[in-house]
Amino acid sequence: MQERLERRSFIFTLLLVTIAFGFLLKPFFTAIFWACAVALIFHPLYHYLLKRFPNWPNLTALGTLLLCIVVVVIPVLAVASSFVSEVANLYQKVQSGEINLGAKVEQVRAAFPGINAALERVGMDFDGIKERLLGGLMTAGSLIAKNALALGQNTLNFFVNLGLMLYLTFFLIRDGNSLTALLIRALPLGDEREKLLLAKFAEVTRATIKGNLVVAITQGTLGGLIFWALGLPAPLLWGVVMTVLSLLPAVGAAIIWFPAALYLYATGDAVKATVLMIFGVAVISLVDNILRPILVGRDTKLPDYIVLFSTVGGLLMFGISGFAIGPLLAALFMAFWEIFMREFISGDQPLIPPPLESPLDDLHDEGRSAAPRKSGD
Template identity: 55%
Template sequence: MRESLEKRSFLITLAFVSIAFVWVLIPFWGAIFWACVVAVIFYPVYQKLLSKLGDKPNRAALATLFIALIIVIIPSLAIAYTFIQEGVAFYQQLDSGNINAGKLFNDVQTAFPIVNTVLERFGIDASVVRQNISATAISGSKFLAEEAFTVGQNTFAFLLSLALMIYLTFFLLRDGHRLTNLLIQALPLGDEREHKLFSKFVEVARATVKGNLVVAFVQGALGGIIFQLLGIPGALLWGVIMAFLSLIPAVGASLVWLPVSVYLYATGSWIEATILVAYGAIIIGLADNVLRPILVGRDTKLPDYLVLFSTLGGLSIFGITGFVLGPLIAALFLVFWNIFIVEFNSDD
C-alpha cells in the first residue's frame, strides 16, 4: 500500500515538474523548435563530417553549424529583411498616392464589363468593392511597415532567440543521438513505437523543410525574374511574396501572378499578360507540380490533399512555423492510428 502511494505521489510530482519545466521554456519554443528542425536536416552532414574528422564531435558539430548558417539561416534572414524593406517602400507609394489600388480596379472594370454584371447579379456595390480593395492594400502594406518598426524595436529579443537557436543546434547535432535514446528509454510507449514515431518526425521535418524551402526559393526566383523582365514595379517584393505563398500547396504563387496578368490584360498589355500567364502556368506551376511531390509528398508518404489542409491549418494556427508543424502533426496522427489499428484491432 505504501509503495503504491509513493509511486503515485512520485508520478504526480514528475508530471507537475515536467509541466513547470515546459512552461518555463514556452517563451523560447520557437527557437527550440527551429533548432530541432535545423539539427534534423543537417544531421546527415554532421555524421559525414564526424567520420572524416576522426571522431571529433565538437569540430564536426561546429563545421555543420557553419554550413547551416551559410546555406539556410543567413539567406533566410536576408530574404526576410528584403521583404520588409520592399513592403515599407510599397506602403510609402500607396500612402503618397503614387499607386492607387482603387484605380487598378477601375481599369479592370473598364476592360472587362462582365465584372459589373457579376457584381450586380450578386447585389454587390462596385464602389464598396473599390473602397475595400484600397483599404486592404493600404492596411496590408501598413502592417508590413509596422512589423518592420516592431522588429527594429525588438532587435535584441530577435537576436537573443537567434543566438539561442544556433547555440542549441550545436548541442543537438553533437548529442542528438544520445538525447533521442534517453527519450526512448523514458517514454512509456514501447521502444518499437517510439522508434517509429521519432523516425517519422525526422522524415517529415526533413522532407517538409527541404522541399518547401526549395519550392519557395525556385518559385519566388522565377516569379521575380519574369516580373523584372516584363517591367512590373516591385519585382523583388512580389518575388518574395510568391516565395512565401508557395508554402501553400496547389495555389501558392498563382495568387500573385494571375491577378497581375488580369490587370495587364485590362490595361491593354496583351503580349506581357499572355507571356505572364504562359510562364506562370507552365514554368512556375511546373516547379510546384514536379518539385513538391518529389521533395515533400514522396518522403512524407502523405496524400496531397492532407499536405494542403495540414499546411494551411498549421500556418493559420502557428504562423510561419506551421508549414512544418502542420504536416508533422498530420504525419504523427497517421502513425499513431496505424499503430492502433495494427496492434489493438488486429484479429487474434
C-alpha cells in the first residue's frame, strides 16, 4: 500500500514538473520545433560526413550546420526582407493614390459585363464584393506594413530566437540518435509503438518541409519569374504570395496568376494574358503533380482535404510555422488511431481507404506490418 502511494505520488509530481517545464519552454516553442525539423532534414548529410570523418563528430556537426545556414537561413532572410520592403512600398502607393485599386476592379467589370448578371443570379452584389475585397487588401497591407516596423523594432528578439534555434540544431544533429534512444526508453507507450510514432514524425516532417516547401518555392519562383518577364508590378511580392498559397492543396498559386490573367485581358493585353494563362496551366500547376510524388511519395502523402484543413488550422494556431505543424499533428493523429484500431479492434483496414475509382494498391507496407499487435493474436 505504501509503495503504491509513493509511486502514484511520484508520477503525479513528475507530471506537474513536466507541465511546468513545458510552460517554461513555451516562448521558445517555434525555435525548438524548427531546430528539430532542420536537424531531421540535415541529419542524413551529417551521417554521410561522419562516415568519412568518424573522429570529428563536433566539426562534422558544425560543418553541417554551416551548410544549413548558407543554403537555407541566409536566402530565407534575404527574401523575407525584400518581401516586407516591397509590401510596405506597395501599400504606401495605394494609400497615396498612386495605385487606384477601385479603378482596376472597375476595368475588370467593364471588360466582363457578364459578371454582374452571374453574381445577381446567386444573390451577390458586385459592389459589395468589391468593397469587402478592397477593405481586406488594405487591412492586410496595413498589417504587413505595421509588422515590418515591429520587426525592425524587435530585431534583437528575432535574432536571439534564431541563435537559439541554430544552437539547439547543432546538438540535435550531433546527438540525434542518442536522444531518440533516450526518448524511446523514457516514454511509457511501448517501444514498438514509440518507434513507429517517431518514424512517422520524422517521415511527415521531412515530407512537409522538404517536399511541400520545395514544391511551393518552385511554384512561387516560376510565378514570380513569369510576372517579371511580362513586366507585371511587384513580381517578388506576388512570387512569395504564390509560394505561401502553394502550400494549400486545391487552392495553390492559381488564386494569384488566374485573376492576374483576367485583369490583363480586361486591360487589353491579350498576348500577355494568354502567355500567363498557358504558363500557369502548363507549367506552374503541373509542378505539383510532377515534383510532389517524387519528393513526398505516395505513402507519406496525407489526403488533400486533411492537408488543407490541417494546414489552414496550423497557420491560424501557430502562425507561419503552422504549415508544417498542422499536417504533422494530423499525421500523428492518424498514426495513433491506426495503432488503436490494429491493437484493440483487430482491423486491417487503413484509417482512410483509397478512392473506389483508383486501382488497388498494397495497403500494408513494412511499417504497418511491423506495428504491435495485441497479446494473444
